[in-house]
Amino acid sequence: MSIKSDDGELDLLLGKMKSAAAPLRDVLRDLHARLAPINDGKVADYIPELAKADPSWFGISIITADGQVFDIGDCKQLFTIQSISKPFVYGLALEDHGVEHVLKKVGVEPSGEAFNAIVLDEASNRPFNPMVNAGAIATADLIQGKDYPERVSRLLAMFSRYCGREVYIDNTVFMSERVTGHRNRAIGHLMLNFGMVSDRIADSLELYFQQCSLMVNSHDLAMIGATLANGGVNPVTGQRAIEQKYVKYLLSIMHSCGMYDYAGEWAYRVGIPAKSGVGGGIVGVVPGQFGIGIFSPPLDSKGNSVRGIKACQELSERFGLHCFETKFTGQSFQSLLAPVRSSG
């Protein structure tokens, strides 16, 4: 009797209700409530804007590869993306140049050095990987565009496709990163000396400071993760953010190098490709299933969000999310997505 209409609109609305009713919300609320009282760690303070963060801020977001959204806690609170930007800019460089060319400029080996080390591979002069600052600067240098403004706007457009909304750069953070970025400039010029970057390195450093100063929240991080989990297509807008064939390369690098000096232990214990940033964010990807975004500013000595690490570790163990898990006998993550009803 009812009149046929646009099913897409209806599906979105019904999807929202299914998320709201799914048991995963309870699981995440419980996790949030248990981890919120943890007061370990220290908020980053190398620039004044980061030091302003409230250490009690804590948001957990999960977005599935089919677009179900779960936001618990301070999921709308914006913060700077910092190092989490690195794998995605790397993805754009892959699209601009292809794998072989990019590999000549930036390696894919875990370094074991600090993220801001001024170290290049002795044989090839390449930075070890795109997650250390040297590699991220060399990657930013690969971003194409006729001039600096066009390169910035390509970067912003890419992040907007991942997030499914217009994103912007915080100018105050950008200026701070810029005036305190001596070490990054030194890295850039060292690479110029070896001929590993182009002569527009000054612009590329600016581009790098811009990408670090992008404002996101935990919901955005989960959406970025969900986009990768969904083969590069944002599951809510349906827009492609990155070519499907490059998604696995981003995930590989996140898996081996995403968590600073904790990357090896993370891959061992948690086994979810992830990237963290000193703003307190972590993005994680369970391929084919969902993206996770966590925001909690206090960091451990390695520079990773304390609550974020604990949250991911617990989710991974409870639901068998480690990428090498086989024949897991516990409760599956998928079973948390449909409402449990007494007579259902």
Next chain:
Amino acid sequence: MPKIISTHSFRGGTGKSNTTANLAVLTARAGHRVGVIDTDIQSPGIHVLFQLHESTIDKSLNDYLWGRCPIEEAAYDVTARCIGNVPDDAQRPRVFLIPSSLRTGEIARILREGYDVALLNDGLQDAVRKLNLDFLFIDTHPGVNEETLLSIAVSDLLILIVRPDKQDFQGTAVAVELARKLNVPKMLLLVNKVAPGTNVPELREKIQSMYQAEVAGVLPLNTEMVRLASGEIFTNRFPDHPFSQELYGVVKRILE
């Protein structure tokens, strides 16, 4: 396992709040802890049936949705008002009501700002847990809106109230379609305000085949109910009325 029951009608004036209140009280009388939540934030009303005066409502569902209090602080024990003398320390029967705010400013605020519908589900789950409920009845706003869809999505049982009226018939088709898309496990139709002289078996058959759903009760047009003017719970005052008799049958289905 506790059961969540939503009562809904596509159009207003079907007797939704009255039916919900009566079913809740009858369910409690069968020896259960029952909650009733008024998610009709735009036009709250079910508190009147439980004789909960506006001036005694301190915290409401609105306060919970704004993060001002946990849901259980917005729950009022109305057992004495609708069931009568139950010892204070008796766990069952109990009836708790979670009202929506009647303050104009608070209704305006929730309409203007909206709220995260997922928070409403957190509140429903918390209410069931914290109040240790056996049954939670949700009185919804007519038509299609987010709180209604959410209520349907979390319900174990959806009761759709429909009058024998062409406008209701069309609207109910929409509600039935949405409920099916939200995988509601069980759906019952209640036909209300049926005029005297109606061929009831024929009407029942017609509506069942129209929606492919069971008609659990056919309630007569009820002048005593009109006269009672929501002053109290109808089945308390008129336990032998045909309307009450029909509801007893529906409660049996709820308790199944």
